[in-house]
Amino acid sequence: MELGFYILLSVRTPAGFDSYGQYFLGNDRNFADLLFDNFKGREPLSSDLLHIDLMETTDEIPVKIKSISCTLEELTCTIKLIVRGIFRQKNLTEFNGYGQATME
Incomplete structure (x- = not known):
């Protein structure tokens, strides 16, 4: 079973929501959740124009x-x-091979 996470960006059109971009986040659920939880926005309303979705794909089913x-x-x-x-x-990475952290 292949698992992956991605961000889907959508805009409202007269025909409904249409996706215009996506970012693949990899296979780490924790990373995807933590990243999404830091996004700016609010619970979607029917009148909103821009949506951001966290998507999971399991065996190519989104x-x-x-x-x-x-x-x-x-x-x-x-x-x-x-x-x-x-x-x-x-x-x-946590260390650069010389014992020094590369990210704080």
Whole structure:
């Protein structure tokens, strides 16, 4: 069973919500939850225009885990958090091989 997590960005259109981007977060549920819990936004309302969803894929079947809506300004802050979190997850380790921490 293959498991993965990703962020799905959607915008309301006359035909309903249409996704326009996604960020793959990897297979670590804890990382995905912690990152999503830091996003700017609120519980979605039917009138909101921008949605951010935390999605889980198990054997290629997507399931929405959490969802928030946001303003354009909140989305900007959230995207910065996503990129920073993915960068840290992919590039930084606790120690750099010389006994010095690479991330505080």
